[in-house]
Amino acid sequence: LYVFGFRSERRIGFKQRASQIILQVPAEQIRRIKETEGIGSISRETQHFSQTTTMHGPKRIYQGKRFSTHFWVLMVLMSGVLLIYQVTTLLSMYMSSPIVSQVSFLINENGMNFPMVTLCNFNPIKKSFIRKLNATGDFSDQLLDYLMQSLMDTQTLYGNADRAELHVGDRALQVYQEHHPNFTIDANGCLETSFRFNCTETMKLCSFGGRQFDCCKFMEPRLTNLGKCHTLDMRAAREWMQKQTVAGVNAGLQIILDAHMEEQFDGTGDDAEPIFSNAFENGFRYYVHAPDTVPYLVSEGISVSPGTRVYSAISTNTYVLLSSENWGNCSEQWPPSYSTVLPYSSVNCDSLCKANYFNDRCGCSPFTYNIDISMPTCTPYQTFQCIDQHIRTQVNGTDYFHMPQCQECKIECNSQVYHAYNSYGHGFSHGALKWLARKNPGWSKAHMRTNFLTVNVFFRDMAHTEYRQVQATSLTEILSDIGGNMGMFLGMSLITVTEISLFMSKIGWIAFSKRRRDYLFNKKKREKVSRNMQTEEAKAQGFISGAKTAVGGDGVFLTQTYSKSQP
Numbered sequence: 001l002y003v004f005g006f007r008s009e010r011r012i013g014f015k016q017r018a019s020q021i022i023l024q025v026p027a028e029q030i031r032r033i034k035e036t037e038g039i040g041s042i043s044r045e046t047q048h049f050s051q052t053t054t055m056h057g058p059k060r061i062y063q064g065k066r067f068s069t070h071f072w073v074l075m076v077l078m079s080g081v082l083l084i085y086q087v088t089t090l091l092s093m094y095m096s097s098p099i100v101s102q103v104s105f106l107i108n109e110n111g112m113n114f115p116m117v118t119l120c121n122f123n124p125i126k127k128s129f130i131r132k133l134n135a136t137g138d139f140s141d142q143l144l145d146y147l148m149q150s151l152m153d154t155q156t157l158y159g160n161a162d163r164a165e166l167h168v169g170d171r172a173l174q175v176y177q178e179h180h181p182n183f184t185i186d187a188n189g190c191l192e193t194s195f196r197f198n199c200t201e202t203m204k205l206c207s208f209g210g211r212q213f214d215c216c217k218f219m220e221p222r223l224t225n226l227g228k229c230h231t232l233d234m235r236a237a238r239e240w241m242q243k244q245t246v247a248g249v250n251a252g253l254q255i256i257l258d259a260h261m262e263e264q265f266d267g268t269g270d271d272a273e274p275i276f277s278n279a280f281e282n283g284f285r286y287y288v289h290a291p292d293t294v295p296y297l298v299s300e301g302i303s304v305s306p307g308t309r310v311y312s313a314i315s316t317n318t319y320v321l322l323s324s325e326n327w328g329n330c331s332e333q334w335p336p337s338y339s340t341v342l343p344y345s346s347v348n349c350d351s352l353c354k355a356n357y358f359n360d361r362c363g364c365s366p367f368t369y370n371i372d373i374s375m376p377t378c379t380p381y382q383t384f385q386c387i388d389q390h391i392r393t394q395v396n397g398t399d400y401f402h403m404p405q406c407q408e409c410k411i412e413c414n415s416q417v418y419h420a421y422n423s424y425g426h427g428f429s430h431g432a433l434k435w436l437a438r439k440n441p442g443w444s445k446a447h448m449r450t451n452f453l454t455v456n457v458f459f460r461d462m463a464h465t466e467y468r469q470v471q472a473t474s475l476t477e478i479l480s481d482i483g484g485n486m487g488m489f490l491g492m493s494l495i496t497v498t499e500i501s502l503f504m505s506k507i508g509w510i511a512f513s514k515r516r517r518d519y520l521f522n523k524k525k526r527e528k529v530s531r532n533m534q535t536e537e538a539k540a541q542g543f544i545s546g547a548k549t550a551v552g553g554d555g556v557f558l559t560q561t562y563s564k565s566q567p
Contacts, residue, residue: 042510044520049503056491079489086485090478097327098472107463111243112316113235114208115418117253117457118222118287118295120229121197122303127263138179143172149380150185151225154366155401157380158387170381185377196228197260202284203230204452205256205439208241215255224296225368226285235291244459249311252458256436259283259306259451281305283453288314290416292343294371297351302420309425309454316464317417327471330413337408340372349409357404362386421460428452 050062057076061069130144146169149157177183199216206215218237219230232253234241244251259282283305287295304310322328334344342348348371355369362385364378378386393400428436433445436452443452486492509516 042507044524045503045506045510049499053496053499053503054491054493055496055500076490083485083489086489087482090481090485094473094475094478099322099327099469100472102468102470104466104468105463106466109462111245112459112462112464113242114244114253115288115314115316115416116231116233116291116293116295117255117455118224118229118231118289118299119202119255119257119455120224120226120285120287121202121259122226122281122283122285123197123260123264125227126197126260138176140172142169143176145169146173146380147185150367150377151227152380153225153368154383154387157366158384158392161380161384163384166381166384170379173379185379197263199230201260202258203255204258204443205254205436207254208234209244209251211240213237213241222295223367224294226296229295231295233291245462247459247461249313249456249458252456255455257284257453257455259453261306261451283308284455286455286457288312288418288420288457290418293345294347294351297347297371299418300420302422304424304453304455306451306453307427307449309428309456311423311425311456311458312420313422313458313460314418314420315460317419318464318466319415319417320466320468321411321413322469322471323413324410328413328469329410331410332413335408340374342372344412345415346409346411350406353404353406353409358383358386361390420457 047062050058053059057072057079060072061076064072125144125148130139142165146166149161149166149169152160173185199219199221203215203219206213215232218232218234220233222229222231232255261282264282281303283303285301285303287299287301289295289299293299302310302312321330323330323332332344334340334349338349338352340348340352342352351369351371355365355371355375358365358369358378359375362378362382364376364382364386366378366383370377387401391401391403393402428449433448436448437443437445483493486496490496510520
């Protein structure tokens with residue numbers, strides 16, 4: 001019996017058909033690929049960016065449908081606008097260099113350095129010296145009155161002085177200097193020496209913390225707008241005199257002064273007429289101020305008359321300002337055009353600025369501005385003429401004084417200011433007069449009642465207030481605020497910024513480089529062909545698998561049987 005099957009023949013036929021399908025390339029579909037190179041490349045990069053970026057929104061926009069896409073576009077745009085507004089506001093604030101002030105109350109447990117105290121006698125000149133000076137009869141009353149006006153403020157002098165009287169006084173000065181060539185009115189002349197009272201004549205008793213000391217050892221003469229004054233500087237004194245360690249009047253400074261009212265001109269007998277310079281009262285004016293400062297320019301003046309006891313409780317304010325390099329406006333250096341040995345301060349700079357202004361126009365400077373005595377001192381008549389010719393202008397009957405603004409004089413970076421809270425008592429008790437008389441039997445009770453006065457200066461508490469300028473923000477704070485806003489509005493970080501930068505650079509590269517566009521276009525074509533081939537191969541593999549299943553289940557086998565015949 002012979003059996004013949006067709007299974008192998010059908011299997012060979014299916015293999016040939018599969019090979020034909022795999023080898024066939026869909027050329028017509030490839031030709032139908034869009035030729036829009038740039039748009040396709042940008043779309044490809046955008047799709048990649050939206051699927052990989054850490055920024056909130058792009059993925060929802062790219063994959064959304066109609067209404068959803070419009071909604072997320074609107075949300076991202078609104079968030080972007082708000083983010084730009086916030087970042088612009090923060091950068092604008094930072095570029096404006098904002099500063100704030102911090103106020104601190106500092107307690108000094110080891111005591112506080114005692115300030116300088118400058119004392120000035122209101123009595124402008126000693127009557128006994130003028131009598132001695134006028135022994136020759138050529139020192140007239142007009143000359144004395146004229147010399148006292150050299151200490152007055154410039155505008156006060158110009159507003160109150162009489163031109164004719166100033167001219168007479170100036171002529172009297174010239175005549176006197178012809179006979180006395182060494183006589184001058186500047187700080188190196190007579191106003192600094194014998195015209196005024198010396199320290200021992202006015203400072204009778206000094207004590208600090210209840211312990212007496214010779215204050216004249218620590219007094220320095222100083223010429224002010226009140227004439228010759230004395231400044232108490234205890235920085236070089238013994239340690240117990242340099243600091244006040246306990247608050248209150250008993251731990252501070254006490255000075256008993258003698259006004260010497262008998263040395264005033266009263267116009268009686270052969271005396272000259274009373275002189276009015278800058279003071280309306282008798283006694284002393286004192287200033288509490290920091291070292292290396294001009295007392296009458298930086299401090300509050302406190303007046304006390306004979307027979308009076310004054311208590312000055314002082315408080316200290318310290319100012320620490322920012323320099324121009326750190327967003328501030330202070331300075332510790334003199335402007336380049338200034339040359340002086342004085343320590344820098346805005347008040348000193350302003351005074352020398354005006355002194356230079358007068359000197360450039362008139363060849364001299366008024367005393368009140370010539371604080372370092374580096375220029376010739378103007379006489380009252382010279383000051384009057386200089387103002388009249390170079391500084392004053394008249395418009396519609398109104399006088400205008402054109403003084404320099406001195407904008408180069410910035411405020412100093414570190415300064416200390418003392419404020420005094422004053423209380424007064426009048427008269428000396430009998431016990432006080434008796435105690436003073438025991439100190440010096442030459443002091444009569446009548447003289448002490450008429451001339452003596454007491455000044456008490458002390459710290460009200462062992463603390464001071466510090467005002468310090470600081471930068472209102474810093475670069476670190478600005479970057480932190482910007483980062484917080486980026487995260488709140490768009491979920492962005494520094495990594496996101498890098499991603500956006502790379503995406504924009506790729507888009508720009510595509511827009512401006514044809515070579516890049518061609519490369520991406522060809523790459524896309526190759527990838528699409530590869531995907532199509534993989535798809536067709538997958539279909540072919542599926543077809544072959546199906547054919548194998550059909551043959552195995554429904555195949556027909558033919559069997560032929562051969563039998564041997566019987567003869």
